[in-house]
Amino acid sequence: MYDFAYEKPTALAAAVASLAGDMDAKALAGGQTFIPVLKQRLNKPTTVVDLAALGLVGITVTADSVTIGAMTTHGEVALSAAVQKAIPALANLASMIGDWQVRHRGTIGGSLANNDPSACYPSAVLALGATIVTDRRSIAADDYFQGMFTTALEQGEIITKVIFPIPQKAAYQKFRNPASRYAMVGVFVAKTAAGVRVAVTGAAQGGVFRHAAFEAALSANFSPDAIAGIATSADDLNSDIHASAEYRAHLIGVMAKRAVAGT
Amino acid sequence: MPQVTLTVNGKSHTVEVEGRTLLVELLREKLGLTGTHVGCDTSQCGACTVHLNGTSVKSCTTLALQADGGVVTTIEGLAAADGTLHPMQEAFREHHALQCGFCTPGMVMSAVDLVNSNPQGLSESDIRHGLEGNLCRCTGYHNIVKAVAAAWPVMHGKETVAAE
Ligand SMILES: Cc1cc2nc3c(=O)[nH]c(=O)nc-3n(C[C@H](O)[C@H](O)[C@H](O)COP(=O)(O)OP(=O)(O)OC[C@H]3O[C@@H](n4cnc5c(N)ncnc54)[C@H](O)[C@@H]3O)c2cc1C
Ligand code: FES
Numbered sequence A: 001m002y003d004f005a006y007e008k009p010t011a012l013a014a015a016v017a018s019l020a021g022d023m024d025a026k027a028l029a030g031g032q033t034f035i036p037v038l039k040q041r042l043n044k045p046t047t048v049v050d051l052a053a054l055g056l057v058g059i060t061v062t063a064d065s066v067t068i069g070a071m072t073t074h075g076e077v078a079l080s081a082a083v084q085k086a087i088p089a090l091a092n093l094a095s096m097i098g099d100w101q102v103r104h105r106g107t108i109g110g111s112l113a114n115n116d117p118s119a120c121y122p123s124a125v126l127a128l129g130a131t132i133v134t135d136r137r138s139i140a141a142d143d144y145f146q147g148m149f150t151t152a153l154e155q156g157e158i159i160t161k162v163i164f165p166i167p168q169k170a171a172y173q174k175f176r177n178p179a180s181r182y183a184m185v186g187v188f189v190a191k192t193a194a195g196v197r198v199a200v201t202g203a204a205q206g207g208v209f210r211h212a213a214f215e216a217a218l219s220a221n222f223s224p225d226a227i228a229g230i231a232t233s234a235d236d237l238n239s240d241i242h243a244s245a246e247y248r249a250h251l252i253g254v255m256a257k258r259a260v261a262g263t
Numbered sequence B: 001m002p003q004v005t006l007t008v009n010g011k012s013h014t015v016e017v018e019g020r021t022l023l024v025e026l027l028r029e030k031l032g033l034t035g036t037h038v039g040c041d042t043s044q045c046g047a048c049t050v051h052l053n054g055t056s057v058k059s060c061t062t063l064a065l066q067a068d069g070g071v072v073t074t075i076e077g078l079a080a081a082d083g084t085l086h087p088m089q090e091a092f093r094e095h096h097a098l099q100c101g102f103c104t105p106g107m108v109m110s111a112v113d114l115v116n117s118n119p120q121g122l123s124e125s126d127i128r129h130g131l132e133g134n135l136c137r138c139t140g141y142h143n144i145v146k147a148v149a150a151a152w153p154v155m156h157g158k159e160t161v162a163a164e
């Protein structure tokens, strides 16, 4: 690992200023992605700005929304009785990320800023139509994800919290890579007053995406049978040593049916 | 150079580190606490697991500076001052839950956190899933699961370690 200066500001404005003043300064959240990246020398920051002392931790539930601070860990979301009650699928998703050590440090803000094509949270954010709040603006989920490891975030922009509208029902189903525990295919299905939204992670080269054909069929008839006959194209899906694009296309249907059955 | 002040196994230390110094490097190289092992160094195996402020973390994936002001417990901090083993260590010994022993410090630290966090009880499946962040190349896990199940009642004050 190359060496770097380390800062732990106690005010959001100071963190934003540190990141804005230096193109090579980088934010640090739980470090569960960033530290491995630094070890591989894939990134050479001058300064690492630790977001841990900015007070970005916490969960607030109202009648129609769940708001989660960016530095809230996967473990805190998984074990939150309030999240388990309001959006059980979200707590369940968090409980399946990595392992306990990863869940004790990894954060929702870090996961969304990173936008790994196999990460779990992007599917919940996109399917639930959540809003990502940063130091400078609010970004709708539909505008936020812009392809593998790419988001609408500007250089130095800090996610402060994520606001999830509470759906009528939702469920997440993930086919895990048994070694890494990331999603080989993960499908998040949400039934809301405005219709059904289905987001798929782990499968596509461009990262998380909405499945329009499943959404239309499930909005008309919310049952696994409604999507049983709909094939997903393998074009633009990932092929790697773990699974071919065709296998992933098949898994999307299986995981979506299980998710609908599990809501 | 930046300084880190932290409490390790009940003792306060102030140590000079670099920005890039990992918590495991601080523990092993600066404090000489070599009970915490480095297996993979890629955040996968859990051999480096310690407790930071009461919960299990991979110390190879934590910067020393992130632990500033924190409380760390390593495998060296579990046994009593007179050498009496922690109930989890005793259960690992009793149930033959280690062979080469390389994964054991991390496995024990994860298991202690898992049992502490689950006072309502742990099924066999809870134990297997709860230890997903720790890999063992020797035991096949079976005896580790038995040991954790045996340590649970002792740690929650319900009985003492009994031989099978
Ligand atoms: C063994 C292992 C298994 C895993 N399994 C899974 C899994 O099954 N599913 C899954 O989804 N993930 C998995 N992960 C990834 C894990 O969820 C990470 O915690 C997450 O991807 C990154 O979160 P972090 O808080 O650790 O962020 P960091 O690693 O600290 O940061 C990641 C990136 O985001 C930026 N960043 C962080 N916070 C912010 C913010 N608030 N605003 C702006 N930018 C920010 C950083 O600059 C950095 O570029 C796994 C990781 C490991 C090591
Ligand atoms: S050495 Fe830290 S996880 Fe393997």
Ligand code: FES
Pocket (backbone or CB within 6 Å): B097, B098, B099, B100, B101, B102, B103, B104, B135, B136, B137, B138, B139
């Ligand atoms: S006892 Fe050898 S790796 Fe677990």
